[in-house]
Amino acid sequence: MSLQNTPAAATKYVFGTRDEPGRATWLLLGPCLLYLVVFSIYPLFHSLRLSLTDLTAATGTGNFIGLENYRALLVDPQFWNAAKNSAIMMFFSVAIQVVLGVALALFFNLHLRGSWIVRGILLLPMLMTPIVVGVMWRALLNPDWGLVNWAIKQVGLTPPDWLGSVGMSMVTVVMVDCWQWTPFVFIIVFARLQALSQDVFEAAQVDGAGPFVTFRRITLPMLMPAIVFAAVFRAVDAFRSFDLIYGLSYGGPARSTTTLAFFSFQNGFQFQNYGYAAAVAYMMLIILALGTTLMLKFVQIRPGTSR
Amino acid sequence: MTVKDRTDGPQVGDAIALKGGLTRRDLMQRASMLGLTAAFGGLGGMPAFAADFDMKKFAGTKISILMTGDENDHRALNDMLPQFVEETGMELEVTSPALGALIEKTLQNLKAEQSSFDLIEYLGFLTTQQVGGGYYEQLNAYIDNPEKTPPDWDVGDLIPAAMKNVGIFDMATGAVGEGSDIYGIPGMHSGSVIYFYRKDLFEAAGLQPAKTWDEFKAAAEKLHTADVAGCSFIGANDFSLAAVDWYTRFITTGGVLMAGSPKDKTFKPQVSSKEGIGALQMLIDLLPFAPANVTKYGFAENVDGFSTGKIAQMIFWSTIAGPVLNPETSMVAETTGTRPVPSGDGNSPRAIQGGWGLGIPKNIDPAKKDAAWLALTWITNKKVNRYSIEKYNIDANRTSAFTDPELVAKFPYLKDALKAIETADTIPTSRIPEFFQLNDVMNVEFNAALIGQQDAKTACEKVQTQWEDILRKAGHLA
Numbered sequence: 001m002s003l004q005n006t007p008a009a010a011t012k013y014v015f016g017t018r019d020e021p022g023r024a025t026w027l028l029l030g031p032c033l034l035y036l037v038v039f040s041i042y043p044l045f046h047s048l049r050l051s052l053t054d055l056t057a058a059t060g061t062g063n064f065i066g067l068e069n070y071r072a073l074l075v076d077p078q079f080w081n082a083a084k085n086s087a088i089m090m091f092f093s094v095a096i097q098v099v100l101g102v103a104l105a106l107f108f109n110l111h112l113r114g115s116w117i118v119r120g121i122l123l124l125p126m127l128m129t130p131i132v133v134g135v136m137w138r139a140l141l142n143p144d145w146g147l148v149n150w151a152i153k154q155v156g157l158t159p160p161d162w163l164g165s166v167g168m169s170m171v172t173v174v175m176v177d178c179w180q181w182t183p184f185v186f187i188i189v190f191a192r193l194q195a196l197s198q199d200v201f202e203a204a205q206v207d208g209a210g211p212f213v214t215f216r217r218i219t220l221p222m223l224m225p226a227i228v229f230a231a232v233f234r235a236v237d238a239f240r241s242f243d244l245i246y247g248l249s250y251g252g253p254a255r256s257t258t259t260l261a262f263f264s265f266q267n268g269f270q271f272q273n274y275g276y277a278a279a280v281a282y283m284m285l286i287i288l289a290l291g292t293t294l295m296l297k298f299v300q301i302r303p304g305t306s307r
Numbered sequence: 308m309t310v311k312d313r314t315d316g317p318q319v320g321d322a323i324a325l326k327g328g329l330t331r332r333d334l335m336q337r338a339s340m341l342g343l344t345a346a347f348g349g350l351g352g353m354p355a356f357a358a359d360f361d362m363k364k365f366a367g368t369k370i371s372i373l374m375t376g377d378e379n380d381h382r383a384l385n386d387m388l389p390q391f392v393e394e395t396g397m398e399l400e401v402t403s404p405a406l407g408a409l410i411e412k413t414l415q416n417l418k419a420e421q422s423s424f425d426l427i428e429y430l431g432f433l434t435t436q437q438v439g440g441g442y443y444e445q446l447n448a449y450i451d452n453p454e455k456t457p458p459d460w461d462v463g464d465l466i467p468a469a470m471k472n473v474g475i476f477d478m479a480t481g482a483v484g485e486g487s488d489i490y491g492i493p494g495m496h497s498g499s500v501i502y503f504y505r506k507d508l509f510e511a512a513g514l515q516p517a518k519t520w521d522e523f524k525a526a527a528e529k530l531h532t533a534d535v536a537g538c539s540f541i542g543a544n545d546f547s548l549a550a551v552d553w554y555t556r557f558i559t560t561g562g563v564l565m566a567g568s569p570k571d572k573t574f575k576p577q578v579s580s581k582e583g584i585g586a587l588q589m590l591i592d593l594l595p596f597a598p599a600n601v602t603k604y605g606f607a608e609n610v611d612g613f614s615t616g617k618i619a620q621m622i623f624w625s626t627i628a629g630p631v632l633n634p635e636t637s638m639v640a641e642t643t644g645t646r647p648v649p650s651g652d653g654n655s656p657r658a659i660q661g662g663w664g665l666g667i668p669k670n671i672d673p674a675k676k677d678a679a680w681l682a683l684t685w686i687t688n689k690k691v692n693r694y695s696i697e698k699y700n701i702d703a704n705r706t707s708a709f710t711d712p713e714l715v716a717k718f719p720y721l722k723d724a725l726k727a728i729e730t731a732d733t734i735p736t737s738r739i740p741e742f743f744q745l746n747d748v749m750n751v752e753f754n755a756a757l758i759g760q761q762d763a764k765t766a767c768e769k770v771q772t773q774w775e776d777i778l779r780k781a782g783h784l785a
Contacts, residue, residue, distance in 0.1 A: 056740065072780075143600035144608070164603045166760060252544040253602070254755035269411055271744040272436070 051278035062275070069279035079280065081255055082263035083287070088170060089259060090238040093177045098231050100178065101185025102223070106215075108186075109193050126183040134247020137176045138163065163249050166256040173249055173257050177238060185230040192226035193219075232295060236288055260284045360457050362685075365678035366396025372686070373412055374428035375663065376403030378626065379699035380495040386698065387691055395685060397678060406430070417442035422668040425679040426686070428494065431472045431662045432737040434483050438476045439740075443490040443666035446474075449680045450489060460684040464705045466725075469493035472733050473664025480570060483738055490666055493704035494687040495695060496626065497662030499727035500551050500648055501720070503613060503631060504620040507642040508535065517620065517649045520556060520589055527596035530619040537596035539618040542757050545605040547624070549749035550734065555622055555658040556586035558732055560651035565735040569783035574739070576778070578749070579764075579771035587753055587763040594757065602757045614638060622648045624661060625724040629700030632720060645720040647727060660731035662704070696721070702728065741781050748773045 021029075051069055055062035073079045104122070108115050125133065140148050141162040149159040162172045200222070204214050242261035245251060251258035251266070258266075260280060268277030374381055381403035391399050402424065404412060413429060416422040417437065429437045437443065449455050450462055465474075471484030474491045504516045508530050517523035523538065531537030540552040557564070562582030567573025577583065598604060598612060610627050612618045614637040625645075634640040647656035665687060667679045685691070692703035696714055702724050703709065709725035736742050749770050756766035778784035 143603060144598070144612075164600065164758060166755075166758070250544065252751070252754060253758055254544075254760055255751055266747065269407055270747065272410075272414065272740065273744075 047278045047281060050275055051282050053275045055274040056272050065275070069276050070283070072276070073279055073283060078255065078258075078263065079260075079283075082258050082260045082280075083283075085170065085255075085257060086239050086241070086259040086261075086284075089174060089177070089241060089257075090235050092174045093181070093238040094231050094235045096174065096178045097182045097185045097234055098227060100182045101230065102189050102227065104182070104186040105189040105193050105223075106219075108190055123183045123187060125180045126187075128180065130180065130241075130243040131247045133176065133180050134244045134249075137172075137179075138248050141172065164253060166254050169249050169253060169257050173245065176248060177241065177244060180244075181234060181237070185227075185234060188230040189223055189226050192223055196222055228296070232292055235295065236292060239288055239291070240284065260287075360453075362394050362457060362681070363396040365681055367398075368675060368678040369398040369400060370425045370675070370679055370682040371400045371402065371423060372426040372428070372682070373402050373404075373409065373416070373424040374426075374495070374665075375406065375409055375430075377405050378496065379629065379701050380428070380663070380695070383691065383695040383699055383701060384495065384686065387694060391682075391685055395681065397682060399682060413437065417668055417670070419670065421672065422670045425667065425671045425675055426665060426683055427668055428663050428665050429473070429491070431497075431660065431664060432734070432742050434473050434476065434491070434664060435481065435738050435742075436740040438473075438490045438664070438666065439478070439481055439483075441478065442668055442670075444669050444676065446489045446492070446667070446680070447487070449677075455677055455680055457681070457684055457688075460688055461705075461707075464689065464707050465493055465687075466497060466704055466706055466709075466728055468660060468729055468731055469497035469662050469704050472497070472660045472662060472731075481738070483733060491664030492666070492683060492687050493662060494665035494683070495663060495691070495704070496701045497660075497704045497728050498624055498626045498702040498724070499660055499731035500555055500622050500658030501625045501628075501723045501727050502620070502622050502646045502648050503627075504644050504646070505530075505535075505616075505618075505639060505642055506644040508619050509644075516644060516646045518646075520560070520649050520651055523620065523649045524589070524593060524596075526620060527593055531596040535616065536598040536601075536612070536618050537620070538593055539597050539601055539604060539609050539612055539621040540590055540593065541605060541609065542590070542594075542597065542601040542754070543603050543605040543608075544750045544754040546746060546750065547606060548753055549746050550659050551622065551624065552590060553586050553749070553753060554734060555648050556589050557582055558657060559648065559654045560585060561654060562586065567784075569739050569778075572783060572785040574778055574783040576771055576774040578774060579767040583771075584763045584767045587756060587767060590753075591756060591763055602754065613643075622658070625702050625720070625727055626661075626700075628702075628718070628720045628724065632700065632718065645723045647723055655730070656727075657730045657732050658727060660728070660733045662702075662728075739778075739781065739783055741777055741783075744777055745774055748777070 050062075052064055052066060053062040054065045054068070108119055128136075140146050143149055143159070143161070143164065148162075152159040160168050163169050196219075200218055201214065204218055209217070239259075240261050241259050242265060245257055245259055245262045246265070249257040251262045261284065264277045264280035264284070267273045267280060372384075374384070381401055384399075384401055388399055388401070391397070402412075403409075409428075410430075410433070412424075413427050414437075416424050416427065417440070427437075427443075470489075470493055473493050474489050475484050475486060476482070476488060476490050477486030478488065479486075502516065504526075509516060509526070512526075512529055514526050514529065515522075517526050527537030529537070541547040554564070560582050562580060563577060566575045566577055594601065598617065600608075604612070606624075609618070609621060609623060610630055613621060613623075613627075614631055616639045628645065630636045631643055632640050637643070648658050650656045665683055667676060667683065671679060687704065689705055689707055692705045692708040693711060693714065695701040695703050696708050696711075696718065700718060706725070708714065709721050709728075715721050734742075736745050752761075752766040752769045752773075755761055756763055761769070775784060
């Protein structure tokens with residue numbers, strides 16, 4: 001008996017009803033649910049439990065201490081320093097990447113000859129692992145033998161102290177992050193741009209709208225869903241930034257590039273304060289959840305703009 | 308063969324009572340106290356006995372070792388694996404990640420129901436955390452049992468300072484190097500800090516290698532040119548900024564890092580003492596004669612800088628003698644000299660004790676423990692130690708390797724390295740598990756002082772405050 005012959009009966013038997021899932025439903029969902037439970041839900045609850053204990057490698061007791069780790073975090077100046085650094089990095093990285101990404105998308109939308117080659121090359125940084133990017137740029141910016149400083153000196157200028165000064169190190173981290181991830185914003189916005197209906201632009205042209213008005217009143221609003229998606233995605237990613245920091249600046253100098261993720265890593269894997277590190281991770285989760293919700297609320301996507 | 312079968316009388320290391328009721332362990336302890344271990348070490352080899360010990364009794368067993376991949380130890384061991392297989396019939400699987408991953412893997416395995424690794428190498432600074440956590444097998448029963456320990460594995464030849472740093476631990480008091488219980492064997496290398504200088508530059512300038520910090524600074528000033536920095540040090544936010552450059556200057560000018568004891572909650576830091584501020588100020592004062600980017604110099608940058616002839620002098624871990632004195636990796640191999648570190652007036656040269664320990668996790672398959680011990684004795688035997696020095700210039704753990712006339716003739720730095728290890732100081736903060744956290748605080752604040760964010764006094768006072776806070780939270784300071 002095939003499903004095609006008696007669809008209703010067979011469907012009920014195999015998949016059950018909406019209220020009563022059948023065996024096949026569970027069989028199909030099973031692996032996915034198992035994966036989620038083992039690799040997402042259990043670790044999530046385990047780390048939450050961990051954050052409520054005093055577990056360290058030294059004591060190994062893991063006694064329940066309630067919210068003590070969270071209380072300690074809130075009065076820990078290093079936590080606030082890391083939170084500030086994460087926020088700075090997220091804000092400037094995303095802002096610059098969105099502006100550059102949109103500009104690049106508009107530029108490549110002109111379809112100049114040979115632009116597809118440049119477009120392909122432009123995407124390469126995004127394909128690299130952040131830790132590799134960090135180490136590579138640390139070498140390029142090496143004050144003694146780095147290629148960048150050498151090039152700057154060749155034109156008679158004095159290179160900045162990229163990773164050695166408190167004022168410059170975060171600028172360098174943001175710069176490298178933008179180098180790697182602007183192509184991501186570009187490709188999202190560019191894809192959206194390609195999908196926009198030309199009718200609207202033709203109508204605008206007929207109505208006498210100039211390039212600036214067309215961009216501000218038509219292109220930008222229609223691109224907003226893609227821009228918001230890319231911005232939120234990148235904001236979350238930049239806020240969690242760890243591997244780039246690890247490879248590039250190792251949080252220094254003087255903790256000027258220590259982000260929350262790096263701070264959590266230090267507490268967990270260098271100082272073996274597992275409970276405290278888990279609390280930092282949960283604080284990050286809370287901040288990100290609140291931040292993302294606020295961001296989505298703040299950056300309203302206007303109805304009727306091809307959402 | 309039992310001890311009774313022997314005809315050559317009692318030997319150092321026998322499990323049976325020696326003259327005066329001493330066991331091998333007792334004798335080793337007393338010998339080390341009297342500084343006679345090296346002499347007893349010479350008696351350790353027992354060839355007649357060795358011939359009867361069955362090295363292949365665990366043939367076919369697979370032993371897995373977790374060890375550092377940051378040094379050359381794993382290379383030396385990998386080179387000698389065929390010999391290990393040939394002599395023991397066992398298989399040895401080497402896993403050698405970098406330090407961070409090593410610590411993580413180690414802790415996971417020590418806390419697991421059964422460790423995947425039969426042998427684990429741990430950093431001396433982590434002895435309290437890992438040995439003190441009760442995770443390692445006590446080794447006295449193995450050492451004292453001639454049926455388990457190859458007779459040519461000479462316990463008395465192990466450098467006492469290294470043994471105290473990583474092997475001996477008193478569980479009752481939580482003190483490293485106290486008591487008589489042995490939980491780890493120094494392996495695969497130890498090390499401390501020595502002074503490296505360019506003989507050619509010093510001779511040309513009519514200078515003698517520095518014996519005091521004042522002479523060090525004066526030489527730096529005189530030798531500093533546009534091409535060669537007068538001196539260098541770890542200036543980056545790096546583990547060795549505090550552990551090597553600051554701490555060496557601190558203790559050799561009379562500084563005492565900690566007062567009291569963690570046990571009775573009186574473990575108080577003295578970083579903001581006159582000596583503490585003075586040691587950091589010394590580094591700040593050297594900035595004009597150091598490489599322009601010394602505040603970004605970690606381990607690799609200094610080794611590269613010295614090896615390429617851009618640094619005239621520095622104090623550094625003796626383990627870098629390998630790359631610095633090897634003509635294949637250094638442009639100044641022939642013109643580099645070594646000496647003990649400089650010191651302040653009235654103080655003798657000494658520095659921090661480094662090195663690694665090798666132990667058997669308690670939670671390995673019980674059936675494999677004897678085989679793991681045999682593998683451990685093989686890995687820490689004389690010929691592996693000798694090979695490590697000869698091929699990789701690793702600071703080994705055995706007096707015999709450091710005093711081998713052939714090796715000393717080939718590598719004159721060995722006598723300075725041995726002296727440094729013998730006189731080295733176990734940093735008091737390594738007695739508590741918060742060691743790395745304390746070290747990190749110090750590196751951050753000292754690096755900030757070097758880049759001009761704060762002066763030496765402020766940096767030391769900040770470290771003092773933060774350390775006290777950490778120690779109070781951990782229950783080491785009331």
